Amino acid sequence: MPNDVTHSQAGTTLEKADVTKSVTPGGRTEAAAAAVRIDDVAVRFRSKKRDVTALTDVSLDIASGEFVAIVGPSGCGKSTLLKLVAGLLGPSAGEVRLGDERVSGPRHDIGYVFQRAALLEWRSALRNILLQAEIRKLPAAESRARAGELIRMTGLEGFEEALPHELSGGMQQRVALCRALLHRPPVLLMDEPFGALDALTREQMNVELRRIWQETGTTVILVTHSISEAVYLADRVVVMSARPGTVSEIIDAGLPAERGYSETMARPEFGTATTRIRELLGAASAAD
Amino acid sequence: MSQSAVSTAPVKPAGVAERARPSLRRRTVEAAEKSWRPVALLLACFVAWWVISAAELVESYLVPSPGATLDVLLDKPDYLWQHSWVTTYETLLGFVIAVVVGVVAAVVMVYSSTVEKTLYPILLFAQVVPKIAIAPLFVVWLGFGITPKILIAVLIAFFPIVISMVTGLKAVDPEMLQLSATMGASPWQTFLKIRFPASLPHLFSGLKVAVTLAVTGAVVGEFVGANEGLGYVILQANGNLDTPMLFAGLLVMSLIGVILFVIVEIAEQLLLPWHASRRDGSVTTSY
Known part of the structure; x- marks a missing residue:
């Protein structure tokens, strides 16, 4: 996409953080209050023939403004x-809390982006x-x-119509991302948003998403199959095990906030983190 | 194929608007490119018909010559026009009623599984019963006027409309519905902004089938008992062994079907340009 390069300056001046806390260079907030708190959650699907446990014993706290990626083998309940x-x-x-409210129905204070x-x-x-x-x-x-701002930020100018x-x-x-961000949601949920894109576009989108x-300072939970995408983008990578899905390890690669794409890929911390995740997932389960 | 240039992803922002609406001349050229084959085939059939009758391969009272048929069309335009109008009127009224009833029934069925379970078997039964067989009953009940003809047209056109609309309403992207849930959309908003527009391409494919069937319905009604309409014209001509008039009636009847079909197709292109431009350029339904 030819016009991706030009809009980065425009975006920085226009966008203001919606969350009250400021984001530190690490991308992590100092505040203790969790934006999302998942507490000992299990999900079982009942069908006529058998019960399927999709998730079990999942606990996870996500700080406001944090970027968390979730990786795991197919069918481990990431999307769930x-x-x-x-x-x-x-x-x-178990229970899920968003801010200080228990989640008990479709939430309107989130943005959602699907693979398609x-x-x-x-x-x-x-x-x-x-x-x-x-x-x-x-x-x-x-x-x-607001839509105009987002269109500039994502480089969609000229494609409005x-x-x-x-x-x-x-x-x-990008359009889906703009739609998800229009109402300035405190939490952005992304379910393999770049899974259908070619490798080059995907890298580009990673840089832009970061x-x-x-x-925006939005809290982001990103589900992905790509280990490098997870490590590059996130503050913490949650690695899940196969069904029944549970958290097997949470990895903080300790990368700096400013992440040029190739520089980050070349960093030893990046290599250590991706190797560790690959080990956890087992050689067969997730191709990067 | 000729439209592939229209649907490629735009490279330059400026190109988007122009590409969405090709010029009139370009569209005419495209239409000509699309339609020359069927036109050629029709002409070939016409020539074959002419050759057969001119060489007297078949008795002229069995297959009249194109000239004799044309003579009928030219000699009795008022007669044919009057009866064509009756059939068209019955067809259109039947079609419109079928659309309204069909769309409403589909929406109710999609939103209430109780209604669907109750209604669907009856619908299926109504579809399975041969309409030609119940046509005499309608005439007994409703007389020789246009009402039984309209009713048969409704019955025959109703089914494809309901089925296509139900399919359309159910085919909506589940992720789109989840998305609208996170937006806090009311059921009405979801219906109006997402489900209904998404179902329209399906509905239109059903409408195209239904409109041609509606002509058949009206004519079947006229066969059973009528003193006007093209069905009556054909029956009369048949009784008099007036094959040129019979052929003329058939021609006009087909013409009505084709014209109504084209009208529905044009309506589709006007109402759903986003869908039409996506499709590859075949004239008939691409389903």
Whole structure:
């Protein structure tokens, strides 16, 4: 995408953090209050023939403004965990808290991005982003301005009126990201958002997501199959075991806040962390 | 194929708007490219018909010559026009009623599984019963007027509309629905902004089937008992062994079906440009 490079300065000046706490260079907040608290959660799916335990004994605290990535083998319940946080699914045991509220139904104070962009085909990029505002009945003028900011931040300028099928996969995912951020959610949940993109676009999106996260100060939980993506982006990487899914280890690579893509890849901490995660997942279960 | 240029991802932002709406001339060229084959085939059939009748391979009272058929069309335009109008009127009314009832039934069925379980077997039964067989009953009940014809058109057009609309409403991306839940959308908002528009391409594929069936329904109604309409014209011509008139009636009837089909297709392109431009350029339904 040719115009990705130009908008980075614009974004920094426009975007302001929505959360009250300031983000330290490490990206981690000093405050003790957790943005998301997952407490001893289990999820069992009942079907006629058998019960399937998707998640068991999962506990995780995520600080406000933190970027957490979740990796694990396919079917380990990573996406289920995100749905729990969003309140799209209820836990069979334990509880999930968002801020200081217990999650007991679909949460409206989050942004959600799926692997497929899930855009409305009949709406232009801009109107897809504004769907968030329309449904929430947010003031129109403000929402348009906010959408404009996000469009600049994600490099979608000039594509506002394009229909989804006229956009590349990466661009569609940018639109989905803008839509998820329109209402300034304190928590952004991303379920393999770059899984369908080619390797090069994916790297580009990683760099952008990291920048956008730093600009917005949103708490991010990212589910991914890519170990390097997880380590590059996140403050902490939660490694999950196969079904029934549980947290096997939480890894903090200790990378600096400013992360140039190739420099970060070349750092010894990066190598140590990815190797450790690969060991945890077992050679067969997750190809990077 | 000729439309692939339209649907490629834009490289330059400036190109987006122009590409979405190709010029009239370009569209005409594309339409010509798409339609020359069927036109050529039709012409070939016409020539074959002409050759067969000119060489008197078949008796002229069995297959009239194109000239004789054309003569009927030219000699009795008022007669044909009057009866065509009756059939068209019955067809359109039946189609519109079928659309309204079908769409409402589909929405109710999708939102209430109780209604679906109750209604679906009855719908299926109504579809399985041959409409031609119940047509006489409608005439007994409702008389020789246009009401039984409209009713048969409704019955015959209703089923594809309900089925396509139910499919459309159910085919909505589950992630889209989860997303609308996180936005706090009311059921009405979800229906209006997501489910209904998403179902329209499916609905239109059902409408195209339904509109041609509605013509059949109206004509079947006229066969059973009528004193006007193209079905009546054909029956009369048949009784008099007037094959040129019979052929003329058939031609006009097909023409009505084709015109209605094209109208639905144009409506689809106007209402769902996002869908039309996505599709590869075949004239008929791509399902």
